[in-house]
Amino acid sequence: MKTADCDILILPGLAGSEEDHWQARWASRLPTARIVVQDDWHAPEPEAWRRRIAEAVAAARRPVILIAHSLGVVAAVEAAPDFPPDVVRGALLVALPDVEEAPDLPDSVRAFAPLPRDPLPFPSLLxxxxxxxxxxxxxxxxxAYAWGAQIVDAGDSGHINVASGHGPWPEGLMRLAGFLKTL
Incomplete structure (x- = not known):
């Protein structure tokens, strides 16, 4: 599959993706990509976030590829049962936050717990x-194993965001291209 053949839905996490974040850069660089905008990036509400993602998937006119970061991963996985069958063809899931066990997450993020453990109905990379x-x-x-996702070891990469030095993140774009070839 090529990027021109699909709708790429970019799903940022808490606080959205600032201008230098790799998701914002990819959204401006990939012509079929768009960020799924949430009503409140700083006070996320689980049901509203899941609904917004499911609505974006349902509105797509081509096969969908999800590109999620951080809390966007959690919301996407939680919304997956609400997706129309066979619309989402794959997902690149990056930097899952452990909403159940990580000690430093705000209560608004913890509200997304528990994390689903059901297999995803589409191929994915975590x-x-x-x-x-x-x-x-x-x-x-x-x-990743519970979801049937392939795990990708990013080594010493922090939260794979601007703060950890991942502005444009060309390695991620290459990983996306390789993943699309398998679909």
Whole structure:
């Protein structure tokens, strides 16, 4: 599959994706990509976030590829049962926050717990860092296996955001291109 053949829905996490974040850069660079905008990026409400993602998937006119970061991963996985069948063809899931066990997450993020453990109905990659302050690698790996996702070890990459040095994140774009070729 090529990016021109699908609708790419970009799902940011808490506080959205600032201008230098790789998701914002990809949204401006990939012609079929758009950010699914939430009503409140700073005080997320689980049901509203899931509904907004499900509505965006249902409105798509081509096969959908999800690109989610952080809390966007959680919302996407929780919304998956509400997607129309066979519309989402794959998902790149990056930097899952452990909404159940990470000690430093705000209550508004913890409200998304518990994390689903059902297999996802589409192929997916979960990119996880061994130094993500919001999720131990072993927990990310456990969720990837439960979801039927391929785990991608990002090594010492923090939360894979601007603060960890991942502005344009060309390695992620190459990983996306390789993933699309398998679909």
């Amino acid at each position: 990119v996880a860092s061994r130094t993500d302050p919001h999720c131990a690698y072993a927990r990310a790996e456990d969720f």
